Amino acid sequence: MKTNLIMQTLSKLEGLEKNEYRPDLPMDNLDQVRSALDKLGLKHKTDNKKRETIHIKYKNKLLSRYTKANYPNNYFLGKSICNNKYLTEYYLNLNNVPTPKSKLFTESEYNKAFEFIKNIEEPFVIKALNLRQGIGVFTNVNHQTFDFYWKKSVDIQKKRRNKYPEVLIQNQLDGLEVRINVIEGKVESAILRLQGYLIGDGQHTVEQLINFKNQKKKQNPYLARDMILVDEDLLEYIGKSGKNQKSIMKENEMLILNDKPEIRYGMETYNVTTLISKDILEIGLNAVIAIPGLHTAGVDIIIPHLNSDAGNVIEVNKNPAWALSLYAVRGPSGEPLKDLYQSHLLDNKILNDEVNSKDDMSDMELKILINRFKFLFKKDQFNTNVIKEYHNTFHN
Numbered sequence: 001m002k003t004n005l006i007m008q009t010l011s012k013l014e015g016l017e018k019n020e021y022r023p024d025l026p027m028d029n030l031d032q033v034r035s036a037l038d039k040l041g042l043k044h045k046t047d048n049k050k051r052e053t054i055h056i057k058y059k060n061k062l063l064s065r066y067t068k069a070n071y072p073n074n075y076f077l078g079k080s081i082c083n084n085k086y087l088t089e090y091y092l093n094l095n096n097v098p099t100p101k102s103k104l105f106t107e108s109e110y111n112k113a114f115e116f117i118k119n120i121e122e123p124f125v126i127k128a129l130n131l132r133q134g135i136g137v138f139t140n141v142n143h144q145t146f147d148f149y150w151k152k153s154v155d156i157q158k159k160r161r162n163k164y165p166e167v168l169i170q171n172q173l174d175g176l177e178v179r180i181n182v183i184e185g186k187v188e189s190a191i192l193r194l195q196g197y198l199i200g201d202g203q204h205t206v207e208q209l210i211n212f213k214n215q216k217k218k219q220n221p222y223l224a225r226d227m228i229l230v231d232e233d234l235l236e237y238i239g240k241s242g243k244n245q246k247s248i249m250k251e252n253e254m255l256i257l258n259d260k261p262e263i264r265y266g267m268e269t270y271n272v273t274t275l276i277s278k279d280i281l282e283i284g285l286n287a288v289i290a291i292p293g294l295h296t297a298g299v300d301i302i303i304p305h306l307n308s309d310a311g312n313v314i315e316v317n318k319n320p321a322w323a324l325s326l327y328a329v330r331g332p333s334g335e336p337l338k339d340l341y342q343s344h345l346l347d348n349k350i351l352n353d354e355v356n357s358k359d360d361m362s363d364m365e366l367k368i369l370i371n372r373f374k375f376l377f378k379k380d381q382f383n384t385n386v387i388k389e390y391h392n393t394f395h396n
Contacts, residue, residue, distance in 0.1 A: 002174065003254040005305060006197055009176060012306055013192075013270050016330035025221050025327070029068055030054065032322060036337035040345065056341075063348055069319035071296045072344040073184065078293030082318040085129055085168050088291065094389070095290035095382055097283060098312045100170040100302075104129065107154050107165045117146055120171050128153045129166040139172060139259040173302040173312050177261055178276065180284025180299040181320050181336060184343040184368075185375025187281045188336050190273040191324045192306075196228065196257035196266020200249025206238065207245040213266055222327035226263040234258065234265060269324050271331025272306065279309045287313050289379050294318065296340060343368050 026032045030046075033054060037044045042063065047053040052068040064072055070079075081087050086104045093099060101120070105113040117124060126149045128136025136156040138149040150167060157165035177195075181188040198209045210228050217223045228234075230245060237258055238244070249255060258265035273281070284299040291297075298320030303311035322336045346365050349355050358366055 002256060003197075005176070006194065006256070007254060009192075009194065009306055012275065013272075013330055016270060016272075016275075017332075018330050019328060019333055020219070021221055021327055023221055023224075027221055027225065027323065029322070032326065032337055033066055033341075036335065036341055039335070039338050040341055042341065042345070058345060058348060064344065071319075071340060072347075073295040074297075074318055075293035078291050078295075079318045081291050082294065082297070082316050083130055085127055085315065086166075088316050091290045091292075092287055092313055092316075094386055095286055097287050097290055098310070100125075100173055100312055100314060102168055102170045105167050105169065107167075110150065113150065113167065113169060114146065116169060117143060120169075123172045125170045125172045126150060126153050127168040127170065128157050129168055130162065131157065131160065137260070141172075170314075173314070175302045175304045175308075175311075176306065177314075178272065178280065178301050178303055178311070179317075179320070179324060180281060180287075180301060181322075181325055182285055182288045182295075182297055182299065183336055183340050184295050184372060185285070185288070185379075186339075186368075186371050187273075187285055188339060189271055189325045189332075189334050190276050190281060190284070191328060192270040192272045193261035193324070194268045194270065195259065195261040196268075198249065198255045198257065198266075200251060200253040200255070202248070202251035204248065205245065206243055206247050206249065206255065209249065210266075217266075220327055220329060222323045223263060223268070223329075228257065228266045229264055269328045271325065271328040271333065273332070275306055276303070277307070277309045280311050283311055283313065285375075287316055289375070289382055291316060292379075292383060295375075296320065298324075343372065 026035050030052065034044060037056060043057040045055045047055060050067070054066040056063045056066060081091060086102065089099050089102055103116055105116075122142045123140040126138045126141050136153050138153065141149050153167050154165045177193045179191045179193060181191065198206065198213065200209070204212070207230065210230060214227045217227060234257060235244065238255060241255060243249075243255055261267040280301060280303060283301060287299045288294055288297050294316070298317040299313055300315040300317065301311040301313050320336070325334050325336050327333070342364070346355075346361070346368055355361050361369070
């Protein structure tokens with residue numbers, strides 16, 4: 001059962017150092033970028049007309065422009081592929097990156113979709129094709145609830161002015177959701193996103209335990225953005241376990257608040273880079289290698305447990321949501337945006353002939369350069385193989 005898995009996972013996470021954060025730390029993405037640029041000594045200025053654009057300077061010359069959630073060396077093609085879950089899966093499969101089994105349907109193909117689910121194991125997942133942040137994604141769908149969630153996914157897309165809704169159906173993978181953050185071809189961190197839960201004490205109600213949890217959430221500036229709300233969805237979910245707001249939970253009894261790891265349902269984040277297998281980290285890196293025009297991303301992987309050597313990629317995010325790494329509840333806190341712009345600055349130095357030997361760079365920059373070469377070499381090899389496959393397909 002999922003409760004047993006979370007209990008076992010929490011016991012392993014106890015060995016990670018607990019983090020404390022100042023309440024005034026930057027939560028907005030633009031502020032996080034500014035903070036990273038300050039640490040690197042790079043001058044920057046917010047565009048007067050486009051408030052979500054930052055002009056970054058190096059030696060009084062324009063280094064680059066940063067627009068919210070658009071990172072250096074992530075190009076239009078890569079971002080477009082990431083916006084399409086089915087196309088993302090296609091490229092991942094070309095690079096032998098493990099993914100769930102999926103099939104895509106248009107709104108008019110409801111009958112075909114219904115026939116398809118008859119041949120896959122329950123439960124399964126329904127996803128709106130081009131939406132982000134978990135919008136339009138429904139888990140634990142079965143044959144009886146399929147019609148309801150199909151219509152819900154289609155309606156959500158239409159409300160967002162999508163004239164041609166498409167629905168992706170996948171077999172559901174149970175386990176833990178880990179985001180592998182990759183920066184310019186280097187694994188920066190592995191962040192476990194643990195879904196919200198309560199642990200009973202034999203005295204307090206579900207409602208009271210949620211209030212205690214919310215007080216604890218206020219200690220973390222990222223998790224404090226959204227308190228746990230007792231809404232219809234939460235009540236419906238805990239109702240499946242025979243609980244309601246007034247239920248008193250037994251001592252050490254666990255109650256999961258939602259299938260999806262979301263802040264509003266009590267999600268917690270842990271930096272588990274040192275705990276999980278290198279094979280899982282490699283899966284995340286290979287996913288970024290597989291997508292042309294993508295160098296920095298957050299790769300979501302479902303793994304059976306923390307000790308697992310295998311997992312399946314369920315999404316590749318062109319905007320990794322660095323706060324997950326910056327403000328983990330436990331585990332080392334990195335400086336991902338500083339690392340990102342340090343790599344970007346080195347690119348600029350090389351292209352402008354400021355680096356002609358190892359004497360022209362620091363030891364850290366040399367490590368960045370070596371790692372970038374390995375990443376780009378593997379990416380070029382993959383792209384070459386893709387082109388060969390296309391050529392063989394269309395010329396045979």
